[in-house]
Amino acid sequence: MDSFEINKIVAAVLVVFIVILGIGKISDIIFHVGAISDTSLQDVAEMMRYNYSASKKLFDLAQAHHKKIIYSSSAACGWGGNEPSNVYGWSKLLAEDYGMAKCDKFVSLRYFNVYGERQATELSLIHI
Secondary structure (H helix, E strand, O other): OOHHHHHHHHHHHHHHHHHHHOHHHHOOEEEEOOOOOOOOOOOHHHHHHHHHHHHHHHHHHHHHOOOEEEEEOOHHHOOOOOOOOOHHHHHHHHHHHHHHHHOOOEEEEOOOOOOOOOOOOOOOOOOO
16 A cells, blocks of 8 residues: 555545544644645646545535634645645645635635655655
8 A cells, every 4th residue: 555545544534533523623724634635746636626525515514503714725726826736735725715705714825845854755746
């Protein structure tokens, strides 16, 4: 099992955890940091299922329970009027746009990739 498969399982477990415990009882703020971050993935359905559809469900739950959302978006969404250049960027931009339109208490943070001395270089990520 590769790290991508493990991340998908962890994401599914976290969603179940939130639903079972009841989002209204956990916290006033939800930090959404989960996503497929492989910028080279070309499977649009897979990327949209995890980065857009799952985010949309979480944002809807947060709005229904009056929770604040801090969303980890990406600089891959584009900046300065530029459009995203890959499927990952589009999935993050669509999720960000949905959250900003539907949630009263929504903050989106557009992170750049960070590369450090302990970065796993064998992963299929594009580093800046």
